[in-house]
Amino acid sequence: MQENKSKLFKQRLFRLHIAAGVIFSIIMYIAIFFGIFAILLPYIKTWEKPSRHIQTTDIFNIDYNYMINKVLEDENFPKDDILVNLPGRMNDPAVIITNPFVKPIAFNPITKQKLEDETKQKSHLAEFLNELHYGQPLKLIGRLSFGFVAVGTLLLIVTGLILIYLFKFANKGKNQQAVFSKIHVKVFTWAFLPFLLITLSGAVMNVGLISSGPMSKIVSKGEAKAIDEVVGKVLFEESKPIKKINQTAKMLEIKQLLKKASKINPELTFKQIRLKNWNDKSAQVEIVGYNPFKPFLNGGIFNRPTITLSATTEDLIKNQKVMDKVWPVFVAESLFFLHFLFGIDIFSRIIVAVIMALCAIAIGFAMMLYLEKKAKKFDEKITFYHWLGKFSLASMIGVIPATATLFLLQWLLPFSLENRVVWQQGIFYNVWLFTLFWSFFRINSYEASKEFLYSGGIIFILSAFIHSINSGFSFFELISFNLRNILAVDISLILFGAMLIYIAKKLPSNRSEAKLFWILNKKVKNEKNI
Numbered sequence: 001m002q003e004n005k006s007k008l009f010k011q012r013l014f015r016l017h018i019a020a021g022v023i024f025s026i027i028m029y030i031a032i033f034f035g036i037f038a039i040l041l042p043y044i045k046t047w048e049k050p051s052r053h054i055q056t057t058d059i060f061n062i063d064y065n066y067m068i069n070k071v072l073e074d075e076n077f078p079k080d081d082i083l084v085n086l087p088g089r090m091n092d093p094a095v096i097i098t099n100p101f102v103k104p105i106a107f108n109p110i111t112k113q114k115l116e117d118e119t120k121q122k123s124h125l126a127e128f129l130n131e132l133h134y135g136q137p138l139k140l141i142g143r144l145s146f147g148f149v150a151v152g153t154l155l156l157i158v159t160g161l162i163l164i165y166l167f168k169f170a171n172k173g174k175n176q177q178a179v180f181s182k183i184h185v186k187v188f189t190w191a192f193l194p195f196l197l198i199t200l201s202g203a204v205m206n207v208g209l210i211s212s213g214p215m216s217k218i219v220s221k222g223e224a225k226a227i228d229e230v231v232g233k234v235l236f237e238e239s240k241p242i243k244k245i246n247q248t249a250k251m252l253e254i255k256q257l258l259k260k261a262s263k264i265n266p267e268l269t270f271k272q273i274r275l276k277n278w279n280d281k282s283a284q285v286e287i288v289g290y291n292p293f294k295p296f297l298n299g300g301i302f303n304r305p306t307i308t309l310s311a312t313t314e315d316l317i318k319n320q321k322v323m324d325k326v327w328p329v330f331v332a333e334s335l336f337f338l339h340f341l342f343g344i345d346i347f348s349r350i351i352v353a354v355i356m357a358l359c360a361i362a363i364g365f366a367m368m369l370y371l372e373k374k375a376k377k378f379d380e381k382i383t384f385y386h387w388l389g390k391f392s393l394a395s396m397i398g399v400i401p402a403t404a405t406l407f408l409l410q411w412l413l414p415f416s417l418e419n420r421v422v423w424q425q426g427i428f429y430n431v432w433l434f435t436l437f438w439s440f441f442r443i444n445s446y447e448a449s450k451e452f453l454y455s456g457g458i459i460f461i462l463s464a465f466i467h468s469i470n471s472g473f474s475f476f477e478l479i480s481f482n483l484r485n486i487l488a489v490d491i492s493l494i495l496f497g498a499m500l501i502y503i504a505k506k507l508p509s510n511r512s513e514a515k516l517f518w519i520l521n522k523k524v525k526n527e528k529n530i
Contacts, residue, residue, distance in 0.1 A: 010163075010166055010167070013159055013162060013163060013166075014163060016159055017156065017159040017160060017163060018370065020152055020155055020156050020159070021156055021366055021367075021370070022367075022370060022388070023152065024149045024152040024153055024156060025363050025366060025367050026367070026391070026392060026395045026396070027145065027146060027149040028149050028150070028153050028363060029360055029363045029364060029367075029395065029396050030132070030395060030399065031133055031134065031135075031146055031149065031150070031202070032356050032357075032359060032360040032363070033360055033396075033399060033403075034129050034130070034132040034133040034403075035133045035356060036353050036356055036357055036360070037126075037129040037130075037133075037403075038129060038130040038133045039341065039349050039352055039353045039356070040349060040353060040489075040492075041126045041127075041129070041130055042090045042091035042092075042126075043091055043346070043485055043488065043489055044125060044126040044129070044489060045090070045091065045092070045125075045126040045127075046091050046092065046093065046485055046486060046489075047467070047485075047486050047489040047490075048123050048125040048126060048410050049118045049123050050116075050118070050415065050471060051094070051106065051115040051116055051117055051118060052092065052093055052094060052486075053471060053472075053473060053483060053486060054093050054094065054108050054109075054110070054115075054483075055093065055110060055481055055482050055483065056087055056088065056093045056109075056482065057087060057109050057110055059086050059087055059088065059255075059258060059270060060255050060258055060259055060262070061255060062087070062095065062109045062254075062255060063112060063253075063255070064084060064095065064253075064254035064255060064273075065251065065253055065254055066112055067095055067097060067107045067112060068082065068084070068097060068254075068275070068278070070107075070112075070114075071097045071105055072278075072279075076102075077099070077102055078099045078101060078102060079278065079279070080275075080276065080277060080278065081099060081100070081274065081275070081276065082097065082098075082099055082274070082275040082278060083097070083098050083099060083100075083272060083273070083274055083275075084096070084097050084254070084272065084273040084274075084275065085097075085098070085104075085271070085272050086270055086271055086272060086273065087109050088269075088271070089271040089272060091485060093109070094106040094107060094108065094109065094115055094117075095107040095108075095109050104117065105117070118415070120421070121419070121420065121421055122415055122420055122421065123410070123415070123420075123421070124421045124424075124425075125406060125407070125410050125424075128406070128421075128425060129403075129406070134146050134147075134202070134205075134206055135147075135206075140210070143206050143210060144206070144207070144210060146202075146206055147202075147203055147205075147206025147207035147210065148207060150199050150200075150202045150203035150206060150207070151203045151207060153199050153203075154196070154199060154200065154203065157188075157192055157195065157196050157199070160188055160192070161192060164185060164189060176372055177369055177372055177373065180365045180366070180368050180369035180372065181365075181369055183361070183362060183365045184362045184363075184365045184366045184369065187358050187359060187361065187362035188359070188362055191355050191358055191359055191362075194352070194355050194356075195355070195356070195359050197338050198338055198339060198356070200338075201335050201336065201338040201339040202339055204335060205336070205339060242276050242277050242282055242284060243282065244277050244280050244282055245280060245281040245282045246280065247280065247281040248279060248280070248281070249279070249280065249281040249283065249312045250312070251278065251279060251283060251311050251312065252311055252312065252314060254273065254285065256314070257285050257287070257309050257311070257314065258270060258273075258287065260309060260314055261287045261289075261307040261309065264307055264316060264319060265289070265305070265307060265319065265321070267291050267292075267293055268289030268290065268291055268305060268307070269289055269290050269291075269292060269343070270287055270288070270289045271288055271289060271290055271299075272287075272288040273285060273286065273287050273288070274286040274288065275311070278311070281312060283310070283311035283312060284308055284309065284310060284311055284317060285308070285309050285310075285311045286306050286307075286308045287306060287307045287308070287309070288304050288305075288306050289304070289305050289306070289307070290304070290305070290342070290343040291305055291322050292343060292344075294322045294323075295337065295343070295344065296333070296334045296337045296338075297322055297323075297330050297333055297334065297337075298322040298333065299337075299342040299343040300333050300336050300337050300340060300342040300343075301332075301333070301336055302325075302329045302332045302333045302336070303322065303325050303329050303330065303333045305320055305321055305322050306318070306319075306320040307319055307320070308320075346488075364396050367392050367396070371388070371389045371392065374388075374389070389445060390436070390439040390440050390445070391436065391439075393435075393439045393445055393448060393449065393452075394432070394435045394436035394438075394439045397435075397448075397449050397452045397453065398432060398435025398436065398438075398439065398452055399432060399435075400452055400453065400456035400500065401431060401435065401452055401455040401456040401459055402428055402429075402431040402432035402435065403428070403456075404455075404456045404457075404459035404460045404463065404497070405427060405428055405431045405459060406424065406425075406428050407459075407460060407463035407493060408459050408462055408463040408466060409423075409424045409427060409428075410424065410463070410467075411463065411466045411467040411469075411470045411471060412466050412470070435452060438451070438452075446507065446508055449504075449507060450504045450507050451504075453500045453501070453503055453504035453507065454500075454501060454504045456497070456500050457496075457497040457498065457499070457500030457501035457504065458497065458501070459497070460493045460494070460496050460497030460500065461493065461494050461497035461498065463493055464489075464490040464491075464493040464494045464497075467490060468490065473486070475487060475490065478490070
């Protein structure tokens with residue numbers, strides 16, 4: 001009797017995992033797919049803008065004071081609480097001077113000239129890819145949908161781990177279904193922890209932040225309308241305004257103050273400067289940094305170590321270190337760090353991107369396993385999945401040529417074109433929709449997959465060459481002008497495109513060929529063993 005109950009529990013758990021997987025997997029795949037591009041967002045943002053094709057320079061040798069004075073010549077620009085983003089912040093090579101109430105002004109750090117900064121209407125590629133990652137194009141409905149899918153994915157992870165423990169999958173089968181299952185199980189056995197943490201943080205940000213408003217009203221009995229009013233004083237230290245002396249004084253060179261700050265705390269990498277009471281004798285310079293030796297604990301939203309110096313005497317006013325905050329700040333910072341990867345280098349980002357790409361592949365193979373079982377009801381010579389199979393094909397494979405089109409149009413469409421971003425995003429949606437129509441038109445889903453992969457690979461490679469032609473920088477010039485970050489994006493697009501073409505070439509044309517492929521592979525392995 002006990003054995004029957006155990007067997008029934010396993011069967012129900014397995015069916016729950018399959019049902020939840022079918023419901024959540026497509027949206028989760030899309031979130032991960034665009035999330036991979038979001039991981040590399042700082043580098044794509046530099047690649048997409050002509051104004052950012054400039055050399056990076058040492059932040060300690062830049063004439064910031066000239067740029068600040070140039071900006072303050074405009075009477076409409078606020079004279080207090082000025083923010084200066086240093087080159088290298090979010091991989092941006094420009095110096096950006098701004099204020100919460102005005103449009104940012106960008107400068108070339110070498111020539112000190114103002115840059116024609118591209119507006120959201122002219123260039124919005126990286127941010128758009130990030131918005132697709134969490135469903136922002138569909139506004140509240142999209143964010144809620146993606147957030148609840150993240151919550152549902154947590155159920156999938158838990159049930160999957162229990163199933164792996166209970167069934168102890170041998171993964172010795174050699175047919176298609178066994179290989180699909182093996183890849184799915186193996187990837188998530190090794191990658192479940194980073195996938196769990198990133199998914200958990202995504203669920204908290206999407207669902208948690210959306211629901212934080214109503215919850216704040218309930219907790220505060222209607223007094224607070226947002227989460228900041230409830231926990232703001234805990235997470236964000238309230239800074240008191242500095243009283244002005246109303247005496248004009250000469251400001252020290254910012255680069256001189258940066259050098260002084262680096263001596264006070266040499267572990268920090270400086271990202272931003274806040275100017276308080278500038279040109280007044282009471283002026284202070286708050287230098288914001290990131291400590292790479294204490295990841296997860298700083299550099300993001302809630303905990304940013306700072307060094308505050310007098311702008312007239314160079315005296316130290318305050319040295320806010322990483323560990324000076326209270327524990328709720330560290331918890332909040334760690335949660336957001338897991339998702340945004342604040343401050344980490346390109347190699348760490350690539351590792352995370354590869355892990356998430358493997359998770360996306362594992363999700364794709366799980367869906368293929370489910371659909372392959374359904375396909376047995378149809379003719380063995382062709383692949384004619386039901387509507388879910390066609391929708392999955394367009395969502396998971398069709399998204400590749402659609403995204404490649406975004407990159408191609410970024411440098412193919414003239415930047416002077418009116419409503420440029422609308423055209424770019426409109427063509428993207430139409431290409432993606434066309435892949436759905438093509439999935440149904442092509443009865444053979446293997447053949448449609450090959451065509452999507454081929455076209456996606458070719459377009460990704462073309463986008464790199466179109467960038468080289470229309471940006472005015474050849475691959476060799478990108479190297480000689482020390483624009484390696486931009487060149488790295490071009491090389492990545494070419495390699496990714498070549499990989500897609502290679503996969504398309506190796507992919508069987510139909511189910512019959514696929515079965516023959518697995519049989520021959522098994523035979524070859526057996527002969528090697530003999």
